[in-house]
Amino acid sequence: METHDVTIIGAGVVGNAIARELSKTTLRVLVVEKEADVAFGTSARNSGVVHSGIHYAPGSLRAKFAVQGNRMMQELCENLSVAYKRIGKLTVASTEHEMDKLHELKIQGEKNGVEGLQILNHTQMEQKQPGIAGLQALFSPTTGIINPIAFTIALGEHAHANGAQYRFLSEATSISQNPDGLYIINLKTPKGSETIHTRLIINCAGLHADAIARMTGYDEFTVYPCRGEYYVLDKRLSEELNLLIYPVPGAHSGGLGIHLTNTTEGNILIGPSNEYIEDPQDFSSTAEIMELLKAEGQALLPSLQTSDFIRSFAGLRPKLNPPSVGGFHDFVIHRQTIHPHVIHLLGIESPGLTASPAIALHVFEMVRDLIPFQMKMDWNPSFEQQNGIYRQPYPLSYYEDEVRLALLHKDPDFGTLICRCEEISKAEVHSAILRIFGPITLVGIKQRCRTMTGRCQGGFCLPRIISMLEQEFGHRADTQLYKGPQSPLFSGYLRGDGGPANV
Amino acid sequence: MCKPQWDVVVLGGGPAGLAAALAAEKAGADSVLLVERDNRLGGILVQCIHPGFGLHRFGKELTGPEYAHLDIQQVSKGKIQSMLNTFVLQISSQENHIDIRLMRTGIVETITTRSVVLAMGCRERTAGAISLAGPRPAGIYTAGAAQRLVNLQNILPGKNVVIAGSGDIGLIMARRMSLEGAKVHAVTEILPYAGGLARNLNQCLADFNIPLLLSTKVVHVYGQHRLEGVRIAPLNPQGTVIADAYQDIPCDTLLLSVGLIPENELSRRAGILMDSTTGGPLVDELCMTSVPGVFACGNALHVHDVADYVSEEADVAGKSAARFARCGHDPQELIPVSHGPQLRYALPQKIAPGSTTTLSFRVAKPLGRCQVEILQGGKRLYHKNHLRLIPSEMIRVSVEFHTAGAVEVLCEERP
Ligand SMILES: Cc1cc2nc3c(=O)[nH]c(=O)nc-3n(C[C@H](O)[C@H](O)[C@H](O)COP(=O)(O)OP(=O)(O)OC[C@H]3O[C@@H](n4cnc5c(N)ncnc54)[C@H](O)[C@@H]3O)c2cc1C
Numbered sequence: 001m002e003t004h005d006v007t008i009i010g011a012g013v014v015g016n017a018i019a020r021e022l023s024k025t026t027l028r029v030l031v032v033e034k035e036a037d038v039a040f041g042t043s044a045r046n047s048g049v050v051h052s053g054i055h056y057a058p059g060s061l062r063a064k065f066a067v068q069g070n071r072m073m074q075e076l077c078e079n080l081s082v083a084y085k086r087i088g089k090l091t092v093a094s095t096e097h098e099m100d101k102l103h104e105l106k107i108q109g110e111k112n113g114v115e116g117l118q119i120l121n122h123t124q125m126e127q128k129q130p131g132i133a134g135l136q137a138l139f140s141p142t143t144g145i146i147n148p149i150a151f152t153i154a155l156g157e158h159a160h161a162n163g164a165q166y167r168f169l170s171e172a173t174s175i176s177q178n179p180d181g182l183y184i185i186n187l188k189t190p191k192g193s194e195t196i197h198t199r200l201i202i203n204c205a206g207l208h209a210d211a212i213a214r215m216t217g218y219d220e221f222t223v224y225p226c227r228g229e230y231y232v233l234d235k236r237l238s239e240e241l242n243l244l245i246y247p248v249p250g251a252h253s254g255g256l257g258i259h260l261t262n263t264t265e266g267n268i269l270i271g272p273s274n275e276y277i278e279d280p281q282d283f284s285s286t287a288e289i290m291e292l293l294k295a296e297g298q299a300l301l302p303s304l305q306t307s308d309f310i311r312s313f314a315g316l317r318p319k320l321n322p323p324s325v326g327g328f329h330d331f332v333i334h335r336q337t338i339h340p341h342v343i344h345l346l347g348i349e350s351p352g353l354t355a356s357p358a359i360a361l362h363v364f365e366m367v368r369d370l371i372p373f374q375m376k377m378d379w380n381p382s383f384e385q386q387n388g389i390y391r392q393p394y395p396l397s398y399y400e401d402e403v404r405l406a407l408l409h410k411d412p413d414f415g416t417l418i419c420r421c422e423e424i425s426k427a428e429v430h431s432a433i434l435r436i437f438g439p440i441t442l443v444g445i446k447q448r449c450r451t452m453t454g455r456c457q458g459g460f461c462l463p464r465i466i467s468m469l470e471q472e473f474g475h476r477a478d479t480q481l482y483k484g485p486q487s488p489l490f491s492g493y494l495r496g497d498g499g500p501a502n503v
Numbered sequence: 504m505c506k507p508q509w510d511v512v513v514l515g516g517g518p519a520g521l522a523a524a525l526a527a528e529k530a531g532a533d534s535v536l537l538v539e540r541d542n543r544l545g546g547i548l549v550q551c552i553h554p555g556f557g558l559h560r561f562g563k564e565l566t567g568p569e570y571a572h573l574d575i576q577q578v579s580k581g582k583i584q585s586m587l588n589t590f591v592l593q594i595s596s597q598e599n600h601i602d603i604r605l606m607r608t609g610i611v612e613t614i615t616t617r618s619v620v621l622a623m624g625c626r627e628r629t630a631g632a633i634s635l636a637g638p639r640p641a642g643i644y645t646a647g648a649a650q651r652l653v654n655l656q657n658i659l660p661g662k663n664v665v666i667a668g669s670g671d672i673g674l675i676m677a678r679r680m681s682l683e684g685a686k687v688h689a690v691t692e693i694l695p696y697a698g699g700l701a702r703n704l705n706q707c708l709a710d711f712n713i714p715l716l717l718s719t720k721v722v723h724v725y726g727q728h729r730l731e732g733v734r735i736a737p738l739n740p741q742g743t744v745i746a747d748a749y750q751d752i753p754c755d756t757l758l759l760s761v762g763l764i765p766e767n768e769l770s771r772r773a774g775i776l777m778d779s780t781t782g783g784p785l786v787d788e789l790c791m792t793s794v795p796g797v798f799a800c801g802n803a804l805h806v807h808d809v810a811d812y813v814s815e816e817a818d819v820a821g822k823s824a825a826r827f828a829r830c831g832h833d834p835q836e837l838i839p840v841s842h843g844p845q846l847r848y849a850l851p852q853k854i855a856p857g858s859t860t861t862l863s864f865r866v867a868k869p870l871g872r873c874q875v876e877i878l879q880g881g882k883r884l885y886h887k888n889h890l891r892l893i894p895s896e897m898i899r900v901s902v903e904f905h906t907a908g909a910v911e912v913l914c915e916e917r918p
């Protein structure tokens with residue numbers, strides 16, 4: 001029987017950050033994840049903003065962890081080779097009333113410990129972003145952007161490299177306790193059902209955290225999925241936006257309003273919308289919102305063309321307030337009296353990405369009170385430079401040629417092209433495939449090296465990645481997966497039994 | 504400054520690049536380099552294994568690879584050098600030459616040339632551009648990617664197929680998938696008329712009993728993991744969805760054939776002025792762009808449906824590039840070419856006075872009986888009556904322009 005000290009349910013940014021923190025200890029840590037890879041949930045579907053902490057009520061967990069997480073981000077991203085830029089943000093007031101709100105936000109931010117806040121007049125705003133509309137703005141210099149997918153993956157890979165185990169395609173379906181007090185988690189896996197034993201459970205199941213909580217009888221909260229849809233815009237436009245520009249949020253809004261967000265890779269996102277839905281699995285884009293985003297985009301960026309909308313996607317906020325109440329609920333991090341060895345994390349919506357490293361420290365302290373452990377002596381704060389693994393914050397095309405030339409000496413395939421839009425080399429794709437520590441899927445590759453994310457959306461690189469997988473990894477095309485075992489890419493081979501006739 | 508390494512560098516080894524390189528060599532360029540990112544020459548033709556090429560240029564019906572082969576043979580006979588598996592990262596115009604930054608296995612380098620021909624072809628529009636509602640399951644491919652998988656990689660994408668868009672690639676793939684045993688349930692088209700050529704409608708759809716649903720939009724896709732179906736709905740004459748008249752079609756594959764976009768990121772970054780209608784550079788009668796020494800042709804200039812015309816156009820670009828390398832170029836006052844409202848565009852956008860030029864143009868929507876006229880300074884130089892003109896068929900007319908008067912291309916319905 002498999003026994004673990006700590007089992008974390010959910011390999012999103014929160015679960016992975018906690019796993020990484022606990023991998024510093026002698027505890028045997030297991031992460032179970034229902035999907036095929038890390039970062040297949042909300043953590044890959046958000047704005048990627050490292051918030052400053054101005055928007056949250058003083059004294060709340062959201063305020064505390066956002067400010068603390070923001071301060072940790074720089075060093076963490078350097079250690080993990082993740083793209084992160086402190087580009088700053090303007091919250092813009094367009095009416096007298098909103099100007100009052102700006103001052104309130106500034107005071108609230110300062111109470112929360114946010115540094116460097118400044119009210120700017122229009123001239124000062126113009127200096128930050130030529131052509132900007134609005135009367136006044138609150139400038140928060142500590143707001144930044146991060147690649148949320150790379151961050152979530154790096155946390156997971158780092159935890160894994162330091163000994164945390166991961167089980168993918170393993171959905172927790174029920175929890176019970178044996179007479180010794182050990183918890184038994186039933187897992188639904190491709191093999192059917194399996195069980196594992198664990199001394200402690202940390203519920204980081206995001207949109208499903210309420211379902212996990214109910215498995216141990218904690219039914220205080222329901223998670224209400226609230227969808228945010230986006231469009232990704234062509235990089236052509238990256239220079240149009242110097243920093244983040246948000247409207248002043250409405251009083252009861254459950255989001256921060258539709259706006260443009262820079263990504264670390266130079267695309268611009270437009271979104272997110274804000275709509276409560278029923279199904280926590282429904283990451284659909286809708287016709288209405290796509291129309292709305294296109295119209296808003298055109299208004300915000302007049303030079304936008306239809307061909308600049310390269311992809312739509314949606315994320316779901318795990319809200320604890322029902323639609324009738326709206327707004328935001330604080331994060332809930334709870335231990336039940338009857339189950340002190342189960343820690344539930346509920347309602348980790350925005351700024352959950354920002355807060356995740358701080359949440360992990362907090363949960364680490366909770367675990368310290370529950371089971372004794374020692375710190376590992378050999379824990380490595382950054383990744384070992386592994387042979388054949390490219391791990392840099394950005395794809396190679398973002399660097400000067402000297403970087404590529406240096407790598408070319410080690411591996412000529414740093415000059416072999418696989419993705420034409422993002423100019424990703426074969427060596428980068430190869431390294432992404434090697435880094436996957438669960439089943440290999442196209443989405444897993446894409447999330448690690450940005451293939452299929454450019455303006456042609458895989459039209460060029462998909463057939464080439466398929467060949468690579470066949471020829472270099474021995475994965476027949478008819479077994480290749482898009483995002484999991486239920487999403488086969490193809491029906492099969494046409495003639496004979498295997499590979500390309502002669503490419 | 505030392506002498507540039509090359510007279511003419513051609514970017515892209517499709518039919519446009521091949522013909523341009525051959526023309527440049529023939530016109531006396533001392534050194535011609537053909538750069539291609541794929542592992543062989545031929546461009547998109549390599550995967551177009553159907554017949555329908557070459558009638559105009561070679562007087563016989565060839566498949567895509569056969570058509571390309573004829574040019575490739577010529578190229579290999581001469582002194583043109585080709586560089587395969589090589590990706591052009593950047594071009595930038597310097598004072599007396601042009602820099603080209605290249606990458607291939609083991610190498611990143613910058614080479615220099617006197618002139619450049621852009622022949623990078625085009626890419627397909629994707630789901631993002633057509634607001635496809637629903638989740639993002641496996642089984643949604645652009646028609647061109649599917650064509651490559653089937654024709655070059657021995658892979659059948661799926662067995663129950665719907666094709667969105669009636670462009671030629673979609674039509675060709677409808678037939679191809681049927682021949683491979685897949686069931687193609689429908690080809691949908693949001694416009695009230697088909698996007699592809701008439702012969703493809705007959706040979707690829709009608710002959711295989713595949714329904715073509717005009718004024719119909721794929722409004723939703725279903726399936727969390729692999730595609731399970733699509734919802735299609737008719738559009739009213741204003742182009743809005745008649746929501747309650749929808750129909751769901753179970754299928755595991757959706758192929759998108761929703762248009763092509765000239766591949767011009769390189770050109771844009773080099774500061775070349777673009778035409779927002781064609782998606783390609785603005786050019787003169789020599790196919791020269793706004794940056795002296797940089798020429799454009801083929802699908803990178805505007806989307807073509809007939810490869811023969813691509814070669815014809817590239818011939819002009821290649822010849823001009825060789826000439827530029829030898830003699831440079833005297834800037835002169837150019838005459839604008841404008842077009843009437845019935846036409847979507849007319850190319851080139853500017854011409855030199857006193858030149859004989861082939862104009863290419865397309866109607867914006869299908870027209871019945873109509874007359875095409877080309878005027879200079881108000882004087883009619885050409886006219887022709889047509890029974891029917893459709894947007895998918897490009898019209899090419901060669902005209903001698905004697906004066907410096909403005910040129911107009913007009914098309915009027917004559918019921
Ligand atoms: C539209 C939107 C925009 C946002 N923008 C920002 C932003 O700009 N900045 C910011 O800081 N935050 C932002 N957030 C919030 C942030 O994305 C989330 O707080 C964060 O990603 C939550 O991470 P998580 O690990 O809790 O959840 P997830 O990433 O959803 O991870 C939970 C994991 O648990 C797994 N799981 C669920 N049930 C089970 C089970 N039974 N068994 C096994 N595994 C299970 C899921 O598959 C999933 O992988 C945004 C959120 C949304 C929706």
Ligand SMILES: Cc1cc2nc3c(=O)[nH]c(=O)nc-3n(C[C@H](O)[C@H](O)[C@H](O)COP(=O)(O)OP(=O)(O)OC[C@H]3O[C@@H](n4cnc5c(N)ncnc54)[C@H](O)[C@@H]3O)c2cc1C
Nearest residue numbers: 515517518519540546547555591623624672801802809810
């Ligand atoms: C499915 C389909 C069916 C068709 N059917 C017919 C038909 O029946 N009859 C007919 O006459 N015409 C047909 N056509 C049209 C014809 O094939 C095209 O118009 C023609 O191939 C365009 O030629 P091109 O050289 O401009 O572009 P392409 O053939 O696309 O060639 C462009 C080349 O440039 C290379 N390239 C691009 N960027 C770079 C870079 N940065 N560095 C290096 N290399 C680069 C590409 O790899 C490619 O090889 C069809 C087209 C398609 C797609």
